[in-house]
Amino acid sequence: MEKKNFLYITSKDILLKQKYVIKFYDELKDEVICFLDKDNDIKIYSSICPHFGGEIYYDKKKDYLRCKWHDWKFCKNTGKCLSYPIKLKLNPYDFEVRPNNLKNYSVKLKNDEIYLNYEK
């Protein structure tokens, strides 16, 4: 049976002051971004872009996640890439890039402390 595990991310107070928190977790072998969206919902995603590993951040004005490297955009509710499909014209083949979604993690809130919920 799968066991639920929790990783401490930050407190809600800190998220209210900062735009987002980014942390690496050995347990996940992933770096995650935690932020409050425009509706004040807490979200946690991988902060590693599925394109080439660029750093993901949350653009609160536009209300979506973006990559610092080539500016791909991702839905803050699903992690779905909003920049796709991207048509590349390379000789002699045309091909389409179909990016993966950003990995989404579930949130556990306890006394205003934010945890990431994962299965081992």
Ligand code: FES
């Ligand atoms: S590495 Fe993120 S868009 Fe290229």
